[in-house]
Amino acid sequence: MSPAPVCFPRLPLSQAVATWQDLSRKSLEEITEFAGAVSTAGAAFYPVATGRCTDSDLLELRQAVMEAARAHGYPDVGRGKEKTAFDQAVSKILYEKMNILPSDATSVEVWNFINVRVLPDVVIWRYGRRSIDGSRWEVTEERLYSMKRTTFGRLWWRACLLGPDISQRLAEDESVQLIERPLITGYAPLARAIAIRHLATISVTRRMDLLRDAMKRFTRRLVVVSVFHMSDSQLTELVDDVFRESQEALKAEESRR
Amino acid sequence: MRTVSLGHLVLEDGVIEKPEWEYSVNGRVTQLSDGALPDWNYFSDVVASCKVTVNLVLVRDELKLPHDAVLGWVLVARSSASNIITTSPPQAVLDGVQEVSLLVPASAVGGIMTLELEMALLTPSAAQSARFAPSKVGHTVYRHSSKLILEGDAGQLPILPVSFRDHGIKNPEAALWWLRLLSKDLHDAVEATLWMWLNTDNPQLRPLIDHTESETGDVWMQVLKMDFIRQLLREAVAHPDLDPAHDYPEGSLGALLLGVVRLIGGSVNEVRSKYADDPGRVEAGLQGVVLGSAR
Numbered sequence: 141m142s143p144a145p146v147c148f149p150r151l152p153l154s155q156a157v158a159t160w161q162d163l164s165r166k167s168l169e170e171i172t173e174f175a176g177a178v179s180t181a182g183a184a185f186y187p188v189a190t191g192r193c194t195d196s197d198l199l200e201l202r203q204a205v206m207e208a209a210r211a212h213g214y215p216d217v218g219r220g221k222e223k224t225a226f227d228q229a230v231s232k233i234l235y236e237k238m239n240i241l242p243s244d245a246t247s248v249e250v251w252n253f254i255n256v257r258v259l260p261d262v263v264i265w266r267y268g269r270r271s272i273d274g275s276r277w278e279v280t281e282e283r284l285y286s287m288k289r290t291t292f293g294r295l296w297w298r299a300c301l302l303g304p305d306i307s308q309r310l311a312e313d314e315s316v317q318l319i320e321r322p323l324i325t326g327y328a329p330l331a332r333a334i335a336i337r338h339l340a341t342i343s344v345t346r347r348m349d350l351l352r353d354a355m356k357r358f359t360r361r362l363v364v365v366s367v368f369h370m371s372d373s374q375l376t377e378l379v380d381d382v383f384r385e386s387q388e389a390l391k392a393e394e395s396r397r
Numbered sequence: 398m399r400t401v402s403l404g405h406l407v408l409e410d411g412v413i414e415k416p417e418w419e420y421s422v423n424g425r426v427t428q429l430s431d432g433a434l435p436d437w438n439y440f441s442d443v444v445a446s447c448k449v450t451v452n453l454v455l456v457r458d459e460l461k462l463p464h465d466a467v468l469g470w471v472l473v474a475r476s477s478a479s480n481i482i483t484t485s486p487p488q489a490v491l492d493g494v495q496e497v498s499l500l501v502p503a504s505a506v507g508g509i510m511t512l513e514l515e516m517a518l519l520t521p522s523a524a525q526s527a528r529f530a531p532s533k534v535g536h537t538v539y540r541h542s543s544k545l546i547l548e549g550d551a552g553q554l555p556i557l558p559v560s561f562r563d564h565g566i567k568n569p570e571a572a573l574w575w576l577r578l579l580s581k582d583l584h585d586a587v588e589a590t591l592w593m594w595l596n597t598d599n600p601q602l603r604p605l606i607d608h609t610e611s612e613t614g615d616v617w618m619q620v621l622k623m624d625f626i627r628q629l630l631r632e633a634v635a636h637p638d639l640d641p642a643h644d645y646p647e648g649s650l651g652a653l654l655l656g657v658v659r660l661i662g663g664s665v666n667e668v669r670s671k672y673a674d675d676p677g678r679v680e681a682g683l684q685g686v687v688l689g690s691a692r
Contacts, residue, residue, distance in 0.1 A: 246478035287589040326482035363536035
């Protein structure tokens with residue numbers, strides 16, 4: 141039996157901003173040293189958390205993510221492809237290593253802690269750059285404090301909603317198309333059926349166009365049809381039907397050009 | 398009976414008596430307190446039960462549904478915090494009193510939980526259906542919803558002290574603040590969508606950042622509040638998808654923008670029209686409402 145899920149430390153926005161401002165003026169080596177000393181001591185948790193992660197949980201998580209980062213080129217600047225592959229690998233690592241309660245994972249303060257206290261050096265490698273005057277590291281605020289774009293939180297949610305194996309196979313754009321439509325992706329059987337259908341699309345040059353078009357059609361269909369009454373095979377049939385419609389619509393659009 | 402653009406018949410209000418809801422937390426029946434479930438926390442399983450009475454003959458008649466078609470109930474729980482949707486297994490609609498229950502595991506919820514009882518076609522008729530009768534699996538004919546507040550959802554506007562110089566703003570020592578809209582999705586939570594950035598490079602803003610309780614900080618806060626609502630109004634009138642008839646989740650951008658429009662009074666289209674004619678006048682009216690309520 142797997143151990144009961146736990147809660148993670150939280151870093152309020154004001155503290156996260158102050159910590160980051162301080163860190164951003166340090167060298168990468170100093171930031172790595174700071175993150176390597178991460179601890180739960182004095183950290184705030186969900187007030188009635190009965191299970192809390194330990195220092196070793198944090199360090200193990202850090203080690204696993206660092207290994208994945210190194211395997212994808214850390215600390216070198218690297219190419220976009222490697223970083224996409226890193227995201228895909230880390231999505232599964234976070235989901236499997238953290239064992240965090242989904243309710244707790246809805247708090248952006250948890251992800252502030254992960255970004256700024258546990259893995260700031262990896263955030264810098266993934267999204268950072270030196271400022272023009274060379275005085276500090278720059279990372280956009282969205283990657284640090286926004287629930288939607290937070291560096292690690294969005295990858296964890298991807299694995300939670302789509303399943304770790306599927307999320308590992310999706311590129312950033314594809315995941316965003318699926319994840320940022322909560323009325324669709326919140327229902328795991330549908331989200332997974334769409335993702336599987338999308339991944340089965342073989343060498344279609346306009347694969348992303350097809351997914352975008354299909355997602356719009358799903359949004360419209362779900363007003364009329366309840367997917368919650370469908371069996372898995374009926375759901376697959378619906379998904380195939382919508383993708384077929386999209387394919388035909390795109391073909392028709394191409395032929396008009 | 399009404400025909401709707403859905404393409405099939407749905408049940409008119411009143412055909413199904415208003416369902417009765419009951420909630421249990423960790424196995425104990427719990428009474429709601431102002432819409433909230435007391436004693437709920439991240440480790441509490443919630444069971445929602447809905448007792449509903451159906452006159453199946455009347456329902457079939459209203460929907461022009463053949464006798465071999467089967468309708469089903471499903472209870473759907475949506476969590477505003479996690480977006481995770483949990484559902485009960487479909488069960489056939491029976492004549493008389495029926496109970497539909499759903500266990501929502503503790504780990505799947507947070508914020509506000511919206512529960513929806515849905516009746517839809519489970520098995521279509523083998524025979525030719527009447528023209529507008531529901532004919533495909535999942536064709537929804539009835540919905541009834543209930544909301545449960547699980548944890549405080551008082552949306553807080555994240556305010557970040559940020560160096561505008563670092564963001565390449567010209568004359569960074571003079572700029573004040575920046576309302577950042579991270580998404581235009583009307584269903585997104587406000588706290589994930591809006592950020593108010595305060596410029597740390599402007600020395601005049603220090604009271605607002607460091608001493609919000611001070612008199613100067615208070616004056617700045619009033620001005621900021623007014624400007625913030627003014628910008629939201631501008632966003633509301635410009636947003637092409639803002640629909641007053643839509644039930645946006647509490648704490649969402651859509652609910653916030655509709656709230657701002659209601660401050661002016663009138664429908665969204667009326668406010669849009671007034672704003673197009675004379676935005677200054679509309680904003681002056683907004684100042685009266687916002688600053689008047691602050692007194």
